Amino acid sequence: MGVVGRLLGLGPVLLSGVIILCLLVAFSIPALAPIAPFIGIILPVIFLGVLAWRRAYPAAVGWLRGRVGGESFWNAALPDLKVIKVVTTDKGLARLHPMAGKVVLLEDRAGNGYACKVLRIADVVNSYETTTEEERLLLLDRMAKAIEGLGDVEAKLVIDRSPDTGESAHIILWSRIIDGDEKAAVHSVESAAKTLQRSMDRIGITMVDDMTYLSPSVSLRAATIPGRRAHGLALAISSIGTAASSAMCLGPGAGPLPIILLASGVLGLMVSQKLLKASSRATCRECLGRPHVHISLGGAEAYQVEPGGILKEYHRGYVVYSRYLAFTGNHNRDLSHDDIERRLPMSLKSFSALLYTLTDFRIALHIKPQPIGDTVRIALAKADFYGMDAQVGGALSGYYKAGRSMNLADRIMRGERPYLISGVVQVRARVNGQYMDEARALDLLDKQLREAASFLDTMNISTREVRDGWGAVLANRFLYLPLQETALEYNPIPRIRALTRDFIAISPLAFRRRPLMPKEGLYLGRDEMGRPVYLNPSLLPNPHVLILGPPGKGKSTLVKTMLFRLEQLAKYTGTGRPPAVLIIDPAGEYADKAEDLRAKGLKVTVIDLVKSKYNPLLLAGLEPRQRAARLVDYIFANIMPLDRYQAGVLFQAIMLAYKKLGGIDEYNPETWTDDRAAKATFKHIYDYIAWRAEQAAKAIAAKGGSPELDPAVTLLTELARMLTPLAIGSFALDRTDITIDQLIREGGIVIVSFKTRTVEGMQVRMSDELQKLMVWSILEHIHSYMTSLHAEEGVRLIVVIDEGHKFLQGRYETIPLGQHLREGRKFGASYIIVTHLPKDLPPDIERIVGTIFIFGFGHPGEARRVAELLNLTEEEYEKIMSMKTGELYVKWIEDPRPLYFVFEPDEKALVRRREERLWQLYRMQ
Ligand SMILES: Nc1ncnc2c1ncn2[C@@H]1O[C@H](COP(=O)(O)OP(=O)(O)OP(=O)(O)O)[C@@H](O)[C@H]1O
Ligand SMILES: [Mg+2]
Structure with missing residues (x-):
C-alpha cells in the first residue's frame, strides 16, 4: 500500500478522498443535488489554495512548526548540504571534550561545502584595559588584521549575552571544500584557527576550541511531525466517512458507485495508517545512506517558526522567542576619516547604551576582508571619473559621488581596512511561566527590536527587520553557520561595505569583560549580569583589602557580612578552619554582633580595652x-x-x-x-x-x-x-591584662573594642592619642609576632581596621602600616582597612592592597580621586556619583578593570532600625 501511496503521491490521495466525500455529501442531500458538480470543483480548489498558502513557507517550515528535533532543522536550513560529518583533528584535545579538537564538515552530494570550526574568546589574559576607545580601536584593528591573515578561510563573529549564561564571544571559521577535497579544507581551517589563536594571544586574548557551540545530538531522536500526522488523520476520517456512507448505500440496484466509494474509503484508510506511522519518526533521508552525525543548533531541543519572523525555541524546559534584525555594510563609508574620528565616541556610547538596554541578545558579524590595493585604486579612479563628470557636465551629484570615493580611498590609506560585513542581531525573550508570558515576551521583543534598530541607526548602521518565518530560519542559521550567499559568492570587483572603524563599537572587545577575580570563596553579591562575586584573599597574590566610602554607605556592614560568612573561607586555609580574625572596633559595633556570630558557630572573644588593659x-x-x-x-x-x-x-x-x-x-x-x-x-x-x-x-x-x-x-x-x-x-x-600571644592564639574572631567608660553617669571617651597608641601598638605587635613565625602560604590571620580615619593619619608619614602589609603577606596576615577617604590613608597603601572596594561617592572631587584609584571610565565615574548604599565597585590589583556589583548583606549584619529597637523595648516591658 505504501507503494501505491508513493506512486500516487500523498496529495492526490488526500485530495481524491476529499472530493469523493464532498460529492457524496452533495448527492445525499436532494436540495444540493443541482450544485453538486460545483461543490466537487470549488472545495478542492479551496483546499488546494490552503495548501498553496502553506507552501508559501518552504516545505520544511511545516515540520519546524511542529517542534521537530534539531536535526530536521539542519535538513531545512541546509537544503543543499546533506552530509554533516565531524572529523577529529586533535586527539589530545578530543580526550578533554567530545567536541574539542574537531572540525565539522558540511557537504552536498557532489562533495562541495565547508569545513567549519568554532573558537571561543576566553578571558583576556593579560591586563588589558578594554573599555577605553583607543584600546578598543587598537584591539579591533588587530583582530581584523588577524582575520585578514587567514587566507581563504572566512570568519564570523558571534557575540552573545543572556541572563543565564552571561557574555560570550565566538569566532566561527570555515573553509570551502572544493571538489570533495575534505582534507585540504580541514587543514586550512585548522591552521587558520591556530594562526588566529596565536595572533590574538599576542594582544592578550585567549581563544579556545569550543565546538560545543554546535552541540552534537548523539542519536536521531524520535520526533513527531504533526503536519503529516494531521494529513494522515484527515485522510483517515474522510476515508471512514466515505466507506461508512457508501456501505449504507450498498444494495441491489445501487449501481457500481457505492462499491467504488467503499473501495476508495478502505484504500484511504490503509494509506492513512501508513502515513500516521511514518509521521511518528523524524525522517532524515540520509539516515539510510552514508553514516553521518546529526547536529542541533545551539543545544535547543526544538524550533518552531511563527509567522512574522518569530522563532520559538525550546530550551531546557523554557521557551525562548527570538526576532531578528539584519544588516549589510552601512552608510559610514560616505564619511571622511575625520568625521568618523569625531563620531566614534558617540558610536561607542550608543553601543554601550544598547548593551545596557538589551539583556538577552546575540550579534553575528560576517567579516570578509577585501583587497586593499584594488579597493583604493578603484576608489581613486571613480573619484577621478565623477569629478571630471561634474566639471564637464555640471552635475552636482558628481561632486558628491567623487567626494565619497575620495573619502573611501583616504580612509583606507590612513590605515583602515575594507570589509564586506553582514550581520544579524537576534533579540530574545524567555518565557518562564512566572512573570513573562507569551504576549509579554512578544511585546518585549518588539520593543527591543525597535530599540536595537534605532541604536544601530545612530551609529549609521541601517538595519532591516526580519518579518517572515523563512527569514527567521535563515537569520538564525546565520548565527551558527557559514552564510551560503556570501561564502559561495566570489566577486572579483570588491564591493566595500564597511571599514574597520564603522564596526568598532560592536566588536566583542567592546563588551565589558568580567575582571579576573576569584570564582569561588566568600560570597559578596552579584554583578550586573547576575553573576556571583566572591572575595578570596587566599587565592589572590596579595590578600590585603581596602574599603573606602563615605559614612553610612555600608562599609562596616560589608565587613560584618564577611564575618558571618567566614566559614566559606575554611576550605582555603589549609587547616579546614576559617582564618582567625582580629578586629579593631572603636565604635563597639562588632562587639554588638558577638552573640549573632556565636549563633553561627563561630568562636568570638570580645576584649574591651577599657576593662582589660593592653x-x-x-x-x-x-x-x-x-x-x-x-x-x-x-x-x-x-x-x-x-x-x-x-x-x-x-x-x-x-x-x-x-x-x-x-x-x-x-x-x-x-x-x-x-x-x-x-x-x-x-x-x-x-x-x-x-x-x-x-x-x-x-x-x-x-x-x-x-x-x-x-x-x-x-x-x-x-x-x-x-x-x-x-x-x-x-x-x-x-x-x-592580655598579651598579643593571647590575642592571636585565641583563634576565631577577636574583637578589640574600646568603648567609652561611664564615670558618674557621664560618658568619658578614650582620647584620640590613646586610641592611636592602642591601635598602633596592637598592629605593631601583631606584625612582629606574625613575622616571627615561619613563613606560610595562605591566610592565617585577618586583621580588620575599621574607622581607619581615626588612626591611619599620624603627625608624620612614618606609620609603618605599609611595612606591615608588605611583609605580613608572607606570614599569612591579611589586612582589611576600612576608611572614608583616600586621603585618610598612609601613603602608597592603595597601591599595595590586592583588592579595593569603593562605595558610591557623591562629591565630584572625591569621586574623581577614587575614579583614579579604580581606573574608572567617564561613564563609570558618573555612575559612582549616584550609587546607593550597597552598590560598589571592586578592583583587583591584577586587573585594571573594576567590577560593579550589588552587595548582598547578611541579614544579621544589618543594623536594626531604631523603630525596631524601640518596638523590642516596648515588648520587653
Ligand atoms: N546593602 C545594604 N542594604 C540595606 N541597608 C544597608 C546595606 N548596607 C548597609 N546598610 C545599612 O546602612 C547603615 C550604615 O551602614 P554601615 O554602618 O555599614 O556604614 P559605614 O559605611 O560603615 O558607615 P561609617 O563610615 O559611618 O562607619 C546601617 O544601618 C546598615 O544597616
Ligand atoms: Mg562603619
Whole structure:
C-alpha cells in the first residue's frame, strides 16, 4: 500500500478522498443535488489554495512548526548540504571534550561545502584595559588584521549575552571544500584557527576550541511531525466517512458507485495508517545512506517558526522567542576619516547604551576582508571619473559621488581596512511561566527590536527587520553557520561595505569583560549580569583589602557580612578552619554582633580595652632595644610632638623599665620574654619621667637658678605632661591584662573594642592619642609576632581596621602600616582597612592592597580621586556619583578593570532600625 501511496503521491490521495466525500455529501442531500458538480470543483480548489498558502513557507517550515528535533532543522536550513560529518583533528584535545579538537564538515552530494570550526574568546589574559576607545580601536584593528591573515578561510563573529549564561564571544571559521577535497579544507581551517589563536594571544586574548557551540545530538531522536500526522488523520476520517456512507448505500440496484466509494474509503484508510506511522519518526533521508552525525543548533531541543519572523525555541524546559534584525555594510563609508574620528565616541556610547538596554541578545558579524590595493585604486579612479563628470557636465551629484570615493580611498590609506560585513542581531525573550508570558515576551521583543534598530541607526548602521518565518530560519542559521550567499559568492570587483572603524563599537572587545577575580570563596553579591562575586584573599597574590566610602554607605556592614560568612573561607586555609580574625572596633559595633556570630558557630572573644588593659611595652618577638626604638620613633613621635631630647629620654625610660622592672637583660635573649616585659607599664615610665623632671628642677633650684627657665627641665616636664593620660585616670596603662600571644592564639574572631567608660553617669571617651597608641601598638605587635613565625602560604590571620580615619593619619608619614602589609603577606596576615577617604590613608597603601572596594561617592572631587584609584571610565565615574548604599565597585590589583556589583548583606549584619529597637523595648516591658 505504501507503494501505491508513493506512486500516487500523498496529495492526490488526500485530495481524491476529499472530493469523493464532498460529492457524496452533495448527492445525499436532494436540495444540493443541482450544485453538486460545483461543490466537487470549488472545495478542492479551496483546499488546494490552503495548501498553496502553506507552501508559501518552504516545505520544511511545516515540520519546524511542529517542534521537530534539531536535526530536521539542519535538513531545512541546509537544503543543499546533506552530509554533516565531524572529523577529529586533535586527539589530545578530543580526550578533554567530545567536541574539542574537531572540525565539522558540511557537504552536498557532489562533495562541495565547508569545513567549519568554532573558537571561543576566553578571558583576556593579560591586563588589558578594554573599555577605553583607543584600546578598543587598537584591539579591533588587530583582530581584523588577524582575520585578514587567514587566507581563504572566512570568519564570523558571534557575540552573545543572556541572563543565564552571561557574555560570550565566538569566532566561527570555515573553509570551502572544493571538489570533495575534505582534507585540504580541514587543514586550512585548522591552521587558520591556530594562526588566529596565536595572533590574538599576542594582544592578550585567549581563544579556545569550543565546538560545543554546535552541540552534537548523539542519536536521531524520535520526533513527531504533526503536519503529516494531521494529513494522515484527515485522510483517515474522510476515508471512514466515505466507506461508512457508501456501505449504507450498498444494495441491489445501487449501481457500481457505492462499491467504488467503499473501495476508495478502505484504500484511504490503509494509506492513512501508513502515513500516521511514518509521521511518528523524524525522517532524515540520509539516515539510510552514508553514516553521518546529526547536529542541533545551539543545544535547543526544538524550533518552531511563527509567522512574522518569530522563532520559538525550546530550551531546557523554557521557551525562548527570538526576532531578528539584519544588516549589510552601512552608510559610514560616505564619511571622511575625520568625521568618523569625531563620531566614534558617540558610536561607542550608543553601543554601550544598547548593551545596557538589551539583556538577552546575540550579534553575528560576517567579516570578509577585501583587497586593499584594488579597493583604493578603484576608489581613486571613480573619484577621478565623477569629478571630471561634474566639471564637464555640471552635475552636482558628481561632486558628491567623487567626494565619497575620495573619502573611501583616504580612509583606507590612513590605515583602515575594507570589509564586506553582514550581520544579524537576534533579540530574545524567555518565557518562564512566572512573570513573562507569551504576549509579554512578544511585546518585549518588539520593543527591543525597535530599540536595537534605532541604536544601530545612530551609529549609521541601517538595519532591516526580519518579518517572515523563512527569514527567521535563515537569520538564525546565520548565527551558527557559514552564510551560503556570501561564502559561495566570489566577486572579483570588491564591493566595500564597511571599514574597520564603522564596526568598532560592536566588536566583542567592546563588551565589558568580567575582571579576573576569584570564582569561588566568600560570597559578596552579584554583578550586573547576575553573576556571583566572591572575595578570596587566599587565592589572590596579595590578600590585603581596602574599603573606602563615605559614612553610612555600608562599609562596616560589608565587613560584618564577611564575618558571618567566614566559614566559606575554611576550605582555603589549609587547616579546614576559617582564618582567625582580629578586629579593631572603636565604635563597639562588632562587639554588638558577638552573640549573632556565636549563633553561627563561630568562636568570638570580645576584649574591651577599657576593662582589660593592653600594654604597648610588650616585646612580641622583638629585641627590647628594637621595641623601644619602634615605640618611640613610629608610635610616640606620630602621636605627640616629641623633640629629639624627649625621644631620647623616653627611650631611656623604656629601656630602664625593661631592665629594672622586668629584669630584662639587653644582652641575654633568654630574658626577652613578654612575661618579663609585662611587668613594665606606662605608669612606671610616667612616674620615672616625672621624677626626673622633679630632680632636675631641684638641682637647678639648688644652684639658685630658676627651673621654669631651664630648657631641659621644661622639656622633661612637658614630656611628663604629654604622658599623663597614659598613666593617670580611668584609661591609665598601669597593668597588663592580655598579651598579643593571647590575642592571636585565641583563634576565631577577636574583637578589640574600646568603648567609652561611664564615670558618674557621664560618658568619658578614650582620647584620640590613646586610641592611636592602642591601635598602633596592637598592629605593631601583631606584625612582629606574625613575622616571627615561619613563613606560610595562605591566610592565617585577618586583621580588620575599621574607622581607619581615626588612626591611619599620624603627625608624620612614618606609620609603618605599609611595612606591615608588605611583609605580613608572607606570614599569612591579611589586612582589611576600612576608611572614608583616600586621603585618610598612609601613603602608597592603595597601591599595595590586592583588592579595593569603593562605595558610591557623591562629591565630584572625591569621586574623581577614587575614579583614579579604580581606573574608572567617564561613564563609570558618573555612575559612582549616584550609587546607593550597597552598590560598589571592586578592583583587583591584577586587573585594571573594576567590577560593579550589588552587595548582598547578611541579614544579621544589618543594623536594626531604631523603630525596631524601640518596638523590642516596648515588648520587653
Ligand atoms: N546593602 C545594604 N542594604 C540595606 N541597608 C544597608 C546595606 N548596607 C548597609 N546598610 C545599612 O546602612 C547603615 C550604615 O551602614 P554601615 O554602618 O555599614 O556604614 P559605614 O559605611 O560603615 O558607615 P561609617 O563610615 O559611618 O562607619 C546601617 O544601618 C546598615 O544597616
Ligand atoms: Mg562603619
